[in-house]
Amino acid sequence: MDPMMPPPVRRIAVDRDPRVAPPRPSANGVATGAVALPLKTARAPAAVVRERMSLDAVWLAYGENWVVRDVSLPVRQGEVLGMIGASGSGKTTLLRALNRLTEITEGAARAGRIALDGQDIHELEVNDLRRRVTMVFQQPNPFPMSIFDNVAYALTEHPERGSRRRRRSGAMRDAVASALQRAGLWDEVANDVDRSALRLSGGQQQRLCIARALAANPEVMLLDEPCSALDPISTAAIEELIVELRESIAIVIVTHNLQQAFRVADHVAFMHLGELVEYGPSEEVFNHPRQQRTRDYVSGAFG
Amino acid sequence: MATAPLAPPTPVARSARERSGAWPLADRIAYWACWATGIGLALLTLAIVVFMLVKGLSFLHPALLFESPSADIKQSATGGFLDPILGTLLVTAIGIAIAAPLGVAIAVWLVEYGRPAALARAVESSVEIVGGAPSIVLAIFGLGIFAQGFLAFLSQRAANGSVYGRSFFAAGIVMALLALPLIVGSTREALQALSPRLREGSFALGKTRATTIRHVLLPSVRPGIATGAVLGMGRIIGDTAIIKILLGGLRVETVGGVPVLGLLRGTGSTLTTYVYEFSPAGEGNAPQKAYFAAFVLLLMVLALNGVVTWLTLRQPGGELPRKRWMDLWRLSAWTR
Numbered sequence: 327m328d329p330m331m332p333p334p335v336r337r338i339a340v341d342r343d344p345r346v347a348p349p350r351p352s353a354n355g356v357a358t359g360a361v362a363l364p365l366k367t368a369r370a371p372a373a374v375v376r377e378r379m380s381l382d383a384v385w386l387a388y389g390e391n392w393v394v395r396d397v398s399l400p401v402r403q404g405e406v407l408g409m410i411g412a413s414g415s416g417k418t419t420l421l422r423a424l425n426r427l428t429e430i431t432e433g434a435a436r437a438g439r440i441a442l443d444g445q446d447i448h449e450l451e452v453n454d455l456r457r458r459v460t461m462v463f464q465q466p467n468p469f470p471m472s473i474f475d476n477v478a479y480a481l482t483e484h485p486e487r488g489s490r491r492r493r494r495s496g497a498m499r500d501a502v503a504s505a506l507q508r509a510g511l512w513d514e515v516a517n518d519v520d521r522s523a524l525r526l527s528g529g530q531q532q533r534l535c536i537a538r539a540l541a542a543n544p545e546v547m548l549l550d551e552p553c554s555a556l557d558p559i560s561t562a563a564i565e566e567l568i569v570e571l572r573e574s575i576a577i578v579i580v581t582h583n584l585q586q587a588f589r590v591a592d593h594v595a596f597m598h599l600g601e602l603v604e605y606g607p608s609e610e611v612f613n614h615p616r617q618q619r620t621r622d623y624v625s626g627a628f629g
Numbered sequence: 630m631a632t633a634p635l636a637p638p639t640p641v642a643r644s645a646r647e648r649s650g651a652w653p654l655a656d657r658i659a660y661w662a663c664w665a666t667g668i669g670l671a672l673l674t675l676a677i678v679v680f681m682l683v684k685g686l687s688f689l690h691p692a693l694l695f696e697s698p699s700a701d702i703k704q705s706a707t708g709g710f711l712d713p714i715l716g717t718l719l720v721t722a723i724g725i726a727i728a729a730p731l732g733v734a735i736a737v738w739l740v741e742y743g744r745p746a747a748l749a750r751a752v753e754s755s756v757e758i759v760g761g762a763p764s765i766v767l768a769i770f771g772l773g774i775f776a777q778g779f780l781a782f783l784s785q786r787a788a789n790g791s792v793y794g795r796s797f798f799a800a801g802i803v804m805a806l807l808a809l810p811l812i813v814g815s816t817r818e819a820l821q822a823l824s825p826r827l828r829e830g831s832f833a834l835g836k837t838r839a840t841t842i843r844h845v846l847l848p849s850v851r852p853g854i855a856t857g858a859v860l861g862m863g864r865i866i867g868d869t870a871i872i873k874i875l876l877g878g879l880r881v882e883t884v885g886g887v888p889v890l891g892l893l894r895g896t897g898s899t900l901t902t903y904v905y906e907f908s909p910a911g912e913g914n915a916p917q918k919a920y921f922a923a924f925v926l927l928l929m930v931l932a933l934n935g936v937v938t939w940l941t942l943r944q945p946g947g948e949l950p951r952k953r954w955m956d957l958w959r960l961s962a963w964t965r
Contacts, residue, residue: 427833457835467826470849479844480834535830542834 375404378546378576379424379459384438386419388431393419395600396438401546403576406568408591408608410584412623416600417580421548424578425459426452442546460539461548465555466531468523468538473515476523476534477502480541501541509537510567529560536567540575547571549579553586565590584624588612596620678927685924688917694925698879698903707915710922712881713903716797717866717929719892720876720899723801724808724865729858731805732812737842739813740820760810765870771803772874784894785884796884797893800875807868808861815860819853820846856940863933866926869901879906900926 379401386394394416401407401424409417419428426447428434440447447455460480469476481501502519506512511533515521523534532552539547549568553561568577568590581587587594587608594611596604596619604611604620615621652660696709735752743749759767775783776794784796823846831841847854878896885891898906904923907913 425833427829430829430832453835453837455835456833460835461829461833463826463830463833465826467824467830469827469830469845479831479836538830538834 373404373573375402377401378403378443380439380441381420381424382439382441384420384423384440385436386416386423386428387435388419389433389435393600394423394597397597397602399595399602399605401576401578402593403545403574404572405592406572406577406579406590408587408594409578409580409597410582410587410594410623411597411603413582414599415597417595417597418550420597421550421578421580422461424546424548425456425461427456427461457542458544459546459548460542460544461550462532462535462539462552464551466528466535468526468531468534470522470524472520473506473523473526473534474502474519477505477538477541480538481505505537505541506534508540508567508571509533510563511537527560529556529563532556532560532564533567536564540571544575546576546578549577551580551582554582561586584612596623598623678931681920681924681927684917684920685927688921690921693918693921697881698898707907707913707918710900710903710918710925712879713898713900713922714925715881716872716876716897717899717901717926719797719897720801720804720872721862721865723797723893724804725858725862727802727805728808728812728861729854732809732857732861733816733847733854735809736813736816736820737846740817741838741842741846756810756813759806760814763870764807764868765874767803767806768871768874771799771871775799775802775875782894793896795875795877795896797876797895797897800871801893803871803875804865804868807864807871808858811860811864812854812857815853815857816850819850823849852940856937859933859937859940863930863937866899866929866933867901869905872899872902873905876902879903900929 377400381397381399381401384394384397385392393414397416397420399407409421411417422428423436424440424447428436429452436448442450442455442459447459450458469479471479478498481498503512503516506515506519511530514530515526523531526534532555536547536552553564556564565586568579571577572592579587579590591608593606594604594608595602596611596615596617598619604615604617606616611620612624615624690709693709694714695711697712698708698710735756739749739752772794774780774794775796775798776792778792780794781792783798783802784793787793827845827849828841831845832838836844876896876898879898881892881895881897883891883895885894900922904919904926905911907915907919907922909916911919913919
């Protein structure tokens, strides 16, 4: 057959494919206003909830453009803070400001105070801060090395000083294994940690990135839409992991997926056009929003 | 309802306009011209290889590979070209040993730092200018430099005290200039092609820029560096002007008693100058030896070409660099 030929076209509207179910009219004929969020499975609150980071009247800009305006929030250990909002609402920028990753973008400016355990993060040494406040990105970004080395890289403070022998020492192996265990990846990769990390599936890669972030032994973990590139099964694994981790680490997660925010977050912050519209326990924000804009967003009217 | 099997569609016949016969005349001429030049070039390459193969093999004397040349009136006494082969290898090794670290350093600075921007632009254009300069210009410049008194330790002093300025050192260092732009170029491209997520990922773990470069970025661009280095080697192996001006001998002659230093300060020749000297244009006038030497030279360049192809085919990060012998195994599987 001629390779230039387009594939055969089925006139979808006219020729009904028997394999495709016909469209079903909705029960009452009109779209319902509120999303039917699944009931949150009862989950024991964390034993200790304590504030680790605080944002106080934070403004952030790229050049002349203020993308975050006057946001004040607490970040607590023992609970997950979910940040929701439409694209361009400034939530990712705010997240990146928490470990000063905004600074690698040229022209980034900031006003207001962000504190980690009461200390202004701009007074901390930046690499020290980023070890304490690590970040997992939207796209899994494993380094082109073995699974073991990916985790070991985060573990060693000065990798250039450790000899290969030291890096392969028993203590190091245990630390890598425990990070992989905490990220729920150990069972899948225990036998070939020397394999290239790029050979893992997307979900495994993202869990490896989480393991890597955990290996740095952080106090706060920032997740920027960690599941948007993943399938539902990998997503479920990661959500479960997030809920487990909140006991020992303060977690902030940015997500476009409202269901996910509802499932994992204890508190939710809704941002719109750079402003914090509403902040509160997730049950309240989703079921009894106080602001009209929040109600519109969580019910799918925009965004 | 039962699923009706999908019948394969009947291909739609292409319209007459779509066929090349219906093209406008100018398009048809251009099409055939492109076709003809492409085929012509391939035939020319084939002709060169076959010609060198026939000529080279017809004068094949393996002994030539292991004999030192000597200047003699009699053809039979002029020896083989062991020294030029060693010279080629030595000059290439010196050139790459200098150019590779410098080139990688320049590329890393350009991509990862590059401030102030004006300086970065200046560095970029100077690399380009060096890359575009005729090698004979670099050679004559090098001779001017290496004949300076304070650089006598790189070559030798003549009896009257003037500095000779020609040595493996001199030729190798100028050859490094020749290879440098290629290494800078391919390393820079590889670095620019890396996803910014890789850098962010490392910064987010509290790693410094230096650590990130050393442990994440450089390992990722290793194939790019290797490709540049191999291209640079090809450039060095093929250059005649620099050797003619800055190495200027025939046999490998050492200077002084120190083993390695004496060799590097000494003079010699490479296959390119050997071919020139023994061709009818040169002084040796033993064309059959020139042909065989040219054949060996061509083989070396072809081998390097194969290495470049292999390196560029290889995806970075596909497998771990630790098991490099595995790659050799895979190459053999790939050629089979």
